[in-house]
Amino acid sequence: MPEITEQELPPNLKPLWLKALTAVQAENLDYAVSLLQSVLKDSPGFLDGRKLLRKCELQLTAGSKKKGGLFGLSVGNMGVMKLHSQAKKDPAGTLPLIEKELEKDPLNEAANDLLHDVCLKLELFDTAAFALEVIRKGCPENAKLLHKLALFYLTRDQPLWASEVYNDLLKHHPLDGAAIKGSKDASARASMKKQKWDENANMRDLMRDVGQVEELEKASRTGLTREQLEERRDSVIERYNADPNHLVTVKELASIYEQLEDWHNAQTFYTWAHSLSAGDVALASKASTMNDRAIELDLKNLGAAAAADPDNLELKIALEARQADRLAEQIQEAQRRVDQNPTDPQLRFDLGNALYNAGDFSAAIPHLQQATRNPHVRTRVLLLLGRTFKAKGMFDLSIKQLTDALADLHTMDHIKKEVLYEKGILHEEIGDKITALECFKQIYEVDYGYRDVAKRVESSYA
Numbered sequence: 001m002p003e004i005t006e007q008e009l010p011p012n013l014k015p016l017w018l019k020a021l022t023a024v025q026a027e028n029l030d031y032a033v034s035l036l037q038s039v040l041k042d043s044p045g046f047l048d049g050r051k052l053l054r055k056c057e058l059q060l061t062a063g064s065k066k067k068g069g070l071f072g073l074s075v076g077n078m079g080v081m082k083l084h085s086q087a088k089k090d091p092a093g094t095l096p097l098i099e100k101e102l103e104k105d106p107l108n109e110a111a112n113d114l115l116h117d118v119c120l121k122l123e124l125f126d127t128a129a130f131a132l133e134v135i136r137k138g139c140p141e142n143a144k145l146l147h148k149l150a151l152f153y154l155t156r157d158q159p160l161w162a163s164e165v166y167n168d169l170l171k172h173h174p175l176d177g178a179a180i181k182g183s184k185d186a187s188a189r190a191s192m193k194k195q196k197w198d199e200n201a202n203m204r205d206l207m208r209d210v211g212q213v214e215e216l217e218k219a220s221r222t223g224l225t226r227e228q229l230e231e232r233r234d235s236v237i238e239r240y241n242a243d244p245n246h247l248v249t250v251k252e253l254a255s256i257y258e259q260l261e262d263w264h265n266a267q268t269f270y271t272w273a274h275s276l277s278a279g280d281v282a283l284a285s286k287a288s289t290m291n292d293r294a295i296e297l298d299l300k301n302l303g304a305a306a307a308a309d310p311d312n313l314e315l316k317i318a319l320e321a322r323q324a325d326r327l328a329e330q331i332q333e334a335q336r337r338v339d340q341n342p343t344d345p346q347l348r349f350d351l352g353n354a355l356y357n358a359g360d361f362s363a364a365i366p367h368l369q370q371a372t373r374n375p376h377v378r379t380r381v382l383l384l385l386g387r388t389f390k391a392k393g394m395f396d397l398s399i400k401q402l403t404d405a406l407a408d409l410h411t412m413d414h415i416k417k418e419v420l421y422e423k424g425i426l427h428e429e430i431g432d433k434i435t436a437l438e439c440f441k442q443i444y445e446v447d448y449g450y451r452d453v454a455k456r457v458e459s460s461y462a
């Protein structure tokens with residue numbers, strides 16, 4: 001979902017936007033807020049509209065921000081908490097509901113935090129930053145969200161802005177050790193970036209002139225529309241045609257194709273860049289990833305064609321054959337990587353996963369067992385081992401794997417919910433309904449909307 005400017009607003013929304021501007025000039029702020037809400041509902045990427053909306057709301061609610069409430073939790077925050085589950089399922093559809101909460105209190109910290117997270121999922125990066133900038137200006141003492149904003153800027157390679165956030169934070173929390181260190185590190189990164197001392201210095205030296213530097217920096221900015229990316233692509237193609245062996249140009253073109261989700265061309269140019277780089281491992285990995293995505297896209301398109309024409313036996317046979325080929329390719333590639341590095345637990349997990357997907361459960365087990373040595377994927381491995389034993393009808397061993405996985409999980413995140421749900425289904429299948437219900441209740445207590453746990457738990461009380 002791209003962010004758009006006033007010029008890029010759909011024609012049907014421009015009259016509403018102009019009416020909103022007129023209402024602001026006439027100080028009819030309530031009417032302006034109503035109009036702006038309508039504009040943003042249909043064009044959530046219109047950042048200037050969201051900024052104007054927040055400005056109007058802040059003027060309307062000036063001096064009325066209240067804290068406290070039941071058990072120290074504001075009523076507004078209780079409303080926002082209900083939106084978290086919906087935001088996971090339908091982030092775009094939740095945006096108008098978040099704005100309704102912010103209309104009551106534009107400095108609602110929980111609502112702005114949720115707006116930031118939702119916009120990140122939708123790749124509305126400037127809007128995500130704006131959500132926390134509102135808190136930075138209106139509630140600068142909120143250390144948690146200012147730390148989050150600074151980290152966001154660092155991940156977007158904007159160390160100077162991160163440094164400014166840390167400095168603002170230190171005005172209210174001068175003894176915050178993390179902020180002190182963050183300010184120093186961000187300032188150092190900003191200085192290195194300004195003086196071209198970072199790891200991209202050699203890349204800049206390879207460029208022929210300052211114009212190429214500016215073009216690459218322009219291409220790396222977030223928030224470009226598809227049309228803008230296509231313009232960049234055409235410009236870079238001209239440079240590529242002039243010198244097909246220029247590594248920086250080839251890498252830039254590959255990156256643009258990746259952003260355009262043109263996986264086939266992205267794979268082609270990442271592969272060529274890898275050849276020009278004399279074996280850059282990162283480029284080889286990129287080429288492999290693009291190839292996987294290209295194959296998945298072709299498979300998806302073939303599946304859609306078969307679904308649209310269910311009586312076409314030729315398409316059905318082609319789809320089944322391609323799916324079988326894909327599983328075989330994944331196993332072959334995963335096996336090749338294991339053969340090259342047999343002690344890497346992550347590669348063992350990839351091979352075990354490929355064998356599981358192909359239905360070769362017995363062959364998957366030894367690789368998954370070796371993959372449990374990697375603490376970063378251990379819980380995911382145990383979950384897959386549990387499913388593998390279940391597929392073989394070995395329910396006791398399956399439950400043991402899932403129990404071991406739960407012992408390593410201390411936060412109710414997506415993986416823990418998945419393990420609990422799988423364990424609940426297993427206990428239900430062997431007739432242990434009490435233990436099954438206990439598993440489902442743990443999920444129900446924190447995530448009402450997860451799969452069908454609400455129905456399972458509530459039906460037990462009937």
